[in-house]
Amino acid sequence: MSENRALITGITGQDGGHLAELVHSKGYEVFGLLRGQRNARREALEDEFPFINIIEADLTDQTSLIEAVLTSQPTEIYNLGAVSHVGYSFRNPQLTADITGKGVLNLLEAVRVAGYQEKARFYQASTSEMFGGLDYNRPGAGYNEESLFHPRSPYGVAKLYAHWIARNYRESYGMFISTGILFNHEGERRGLEFVTRKITNAVARIHLGMQEYVVLGDLWPKRDWGYAGDYVRGMWQMLQHDEPDDFVLATGETHSIEEFLELAFAEVGIADWRPYVHQDKQFMRPAEVDILLGDPSKAERVLGWKREVDFRSLVSRMVQHDLASVRRP
Structure with a gap:
């Protein structure tokens, strides 16, 4: 044991x-x-x-x-x-x-x-x-x-x-x-029902000609x-x-869903993501949170914790994972 x-x-x-x-x-x-x-x-x-x-x-x-x-x-x-x-x-x-x-x-x-x-x-x-x-x-x-x-x-x-x-x-x-x-x-194990993985999976499929666009809700909320x-x-x-x-x-910085989209599509060489994104009210919440920003200073000070993967690297990691997954037979 x-x-x-x-x-x-x-x-x-x-x-x-x-x-x-x-x-x-x-x-x-x-x-x-x-x-x-x-x-x-x-x-x-x-x-x-x-x-x-x-x-x-x-x-x-x-x-x-x-x-x-x-x-x-x-x-x-x-x-x-x-x-x-x-x-x-x-x-x-x-x-x-x-x-x-x-x-x-x-x-x-x-x-x-x-x-x-x-x-x-x-x-x-x-x-x-x-x-x-x-x-x-x-x-x-x-x-x-x-x-x-x-x-x-x-x-x-x-x-x-x-x-x-x-x-x-x-x-x-x-x-x-x-x-x-x-x-x-977030990360490569995130469920497809979550907006970040929904985006990166759709980007991979759009890049490979398997999907035309992705349907999302509000794009302005900012998250840490x-x-x-x-x-x-x-x-x-x-x-x-x-x-x-x-x-x-937390990371101590926020980014909007639009920023996530921009980096995700850029990962596959698409400069303008807007033609590939449609919005639908069914994906908009009755009460939305505008911005969530965290202060991790206590965890950093007391535990010695520090995040290692930055926002750009996170998006890249998720897109590359989904590209590999979609290509896999």
Whole structure:
């Protein structure tokens, strides 16, 4: 049995894959929670990460979570599981609340009931969507750990509940629980339903003559975009720190979707992206966040964390990955 054992929820997601690779490279035994006996992603997960021990459990089923904790005997737990698409959360707010919000309570209770509140360190994946684009504390500056919250989507609201219940368990039961307030982080493992990967996949297909254009919503929102691989390293660093705490991970700079489009199309030699982009109201949210800018100075100072992949390199990496994927028979 390995000395370090990581239990990861959301193992089939972008961050789950990056994190599983990271902790495996550090000698951890890795356990991944998979929802449902016939999960469509199971085969792909087993092919890409044969070292992961799969445990069938559900964030809405506390009994299965208790069994998962007892089976894995974790030294570290990373809760990345969530309904994580903001647009989808408007269409199915109740499911979002049950999994993204209440699911965290179920997992924390499972850890406590199983007797692992002092044996396992716990990471909760919080999000910049909790801020909601309003900042009454630091006008003109990036959001930090002390900024006020004002979520503007069912996803943001559910994540805020998860964030506060995690902090409550830390303070009430003395559990080692750190929360990572992560700003947008993308990469080649991002799902096609997310705007960045939707763009890079479409750019690859347009370049190869397989698609004429891409349909998007608003193009003006600005986000603080980083690389997912850098951010999961920050998650791990949080659980290696002496004390549990809350940390913002961000790049400290923002870019609009238009800027992302410009760089993505330029990667395949297309100078003017506008003829290839159509807009449709169905992809516009009822309440949009204008700008999200993070201040990672605490994580940089306390953890020694630093992002390594800049915005241009991130876009290039994603386009080149999708070009290779689309060409692959």
